[in-house]
Amino acid sequence: MRVIQAHRFRLYPTPAQEEFFRRTAGCCRVVWNLALEQRQTYGRRGRFISFKAQAAELKDLRREVE
Numbered sequence: 582m583r584v585i586q587a588h589r590f591r592l593y594p595t596p597a598q599e600e601f602f603r604r605t606a607g608c609c610r611v612v613w614n615l616a617l618e619q620r621q622t623y624g625r626r627g628r629f630i631s632f633k634a635q636a637a638e639l640k641d642l643r644r645e646v647e
Contacts, residue, residue, distance in 0.1 A: 612639070 594602060616635055623630045 616639070619635065620630060
């Protein structure tokens with residue numbers, strides 16, 4: 582028998598930390614939605630893009646932004 586246990590911790594971030602959390606979550610959401618849109622576009626065209634190809638494109642994009 583497998584037992585799964587979870588813990589919840591309440592966070593009390595400072596205003597600066599809260600802003601950082603919100604920005605990070607926002608960036609993650611944008612990247613996820615763009616990757617999903619890319620996969621859907623490839624699918625509509627009858628093509629496939631692998632995780633490896635998407636990860637390489639993301640790496641190149643990060644270099645451009647930084």
